[in-house]
Amino acid sequence: MKNLFITGLLIFSTFSVMGQTQNQIKFTAKIANRNSDTLVIRGRNNFVQVIPINNKEVFAANFEAPKGFYMFSDGRESSNLYLKPNAEINLTMNAREFDETIVFNGKGVNESNFLAQQALKDEKFQNEAFTKEPAAFASLLETKKKTDLESLEKGDFDPEFKTALKMSFESFSQYAAQEYERAFQANKMTGKASPEFNYENYKGGTTKLADLKGKYVYIDLWATWCAPCRAEIPYLQKMEEKYHGKNIEFVSISIDKAKDHEKWKKFVADKNLGGVQLFADKDWESEFVMSYGVTGIPRFILIDPKGNIVSSDASRPSDPQLEQQLNGLLK
Template identity: 75%
Template sequence: MNKLFVTGLLIFSALNVIGQAKNQVKFTAKITNRNSDTLVIKGNDNFKQVIPINKKEIFVASFDAPKGFYVFSDGTESSRLYLKPNSEVNLTMNAKEFDETIVYKGKGVDESNFLAQQALRNEKFEEAFTKEPAEFTALLEAKKKEDAESLEKGKFDPEFVTAMKSNFERFTQYSLENYERAAKANKLTGKPSPDFDYENHKGGKTKLSDLKGKYVYIDLWATWCAPCRAEIPYLQKIEEKYHGKNIEFVSVSIDKLKDNEKWKKFVVDKKLGGIQLFADKDWESEFVTNYGVTGIPRFILIDPNGNVLKADAARPSEPELQAQLDTLLK
């Protein structure tokens, strides 16, 4: 299951409070195994608060922030939080177990703790997408009940409750759509993969059928996609490890045509390896629609005969991928 599915459903607009005289938030974070010396909080209307670490290795800042939903990032991963005027937010976590260890203490943090726990519930639900239709439906209904009961138990801001109820509805709808997508992708397993014929960054065009005789690991991505960019360092390490083996690594950008030059520059600036291709019609490209792609990054694994091994393969950052490649390429 694509993690973008889980995180993407919690993107909200900030809930601005008209006439609020004082919007200041006091924010403190103590993070072990941190990925960066800077925390960044982003919100609606281009809100951005950069918080550097101090000499005591704590992130501390006071800033004005309208009531609403925000995202904080440690440079590698991100999570949602809810800020209210006059809040005193004290965050602790272990960056090596990012989502699992987030705890907020202080004033006005109940909503943020709810979001942290909700993210874990959503992630756990990913297992449901491997189940048969009847079991998937039962698990989805159970989750809907658990979400509603968890929201009712808390004493949350009324606007937060309204937003979360709307989010639950979107989650249900998106879950149903993605289950159908996953079912469509699974039907491709063992069958000949749809082909493509795309612009190659090095010149000319490349077809998937040109690569028969080798395993092919395909990365569907875009320059604007943050989760896609986060996978790049891991993909580069995978490419290095299996260099010279019977496998090709193919990255297919689904950026819009107007961003073709941006894609070319990105490939050069980031020193991207493998075979770098540019899809012909972004999201509407036939190869993309044939695989039922609704979110990126998306990874696909093809065998030397051109048949689909995994229509929704593991990410480079997931140990599962290396385990599978080790078996295939031994």
């Protein structure tokens, strides 16, 4: 499973197209344990290529696309590839080990294989470096940046690809440093009393965090305009069903602007959202939101029955680690 900040970081490369000239692409994919009968390739300017599986259990298509970076998705996870003129791409992978098994064979695939391996390196870096003290993290980040550049320069890659990746490496370093600082500060909150809130409840009146003491509280900070937030809703609903009757409350706090209050109420009704649905008083500048240093959503927070913070940056509902954590807490 791809790390969250890695996924966000690759948006730059995913949707960059180097030119407008349409090039012929021959694409096939053999995916073990597939999650869908269609594979979707997306790019800039609303480019979408949907590839259905054929009777030979292969995803196959010939299509035209400008040279550049794209994203392919099997409906549950996604990764990046680079399309070059007259490329003949054969992708193989096992969807149960999505990132770890991606291999591109054929003509014009060096760049795509580099992206696949780079995603694994980035994830390994996050898993290892984010556990270090600040000085050690800074050293590891600098080393990574140097080795990434060396690896890029050694490869036989398209010049425009190299230029884009160098920019991406710079973005990665900046974003990783920001995420490390956020995580470092968040970890310092663990075990301490959570900041309070007292917000409007969709069902009427207001709800305070103190009203929920005695139960674990899993908080989703979201907004109706946030696509990643909306993507988590089906998973959150499944979690609510699974833990119904257990000692836990699922609380969703919208940080929509006041002008979108009615839009929020309609969204809750139309989507039949469960749990405790609240509306923050000052969107991003709400005291509760600012106390947790929230700079992006969705953001999930887990609080224990005494009102102390278990995690100020908890796993998403779509992450299997959340269920493992809750099972341990609620056993």
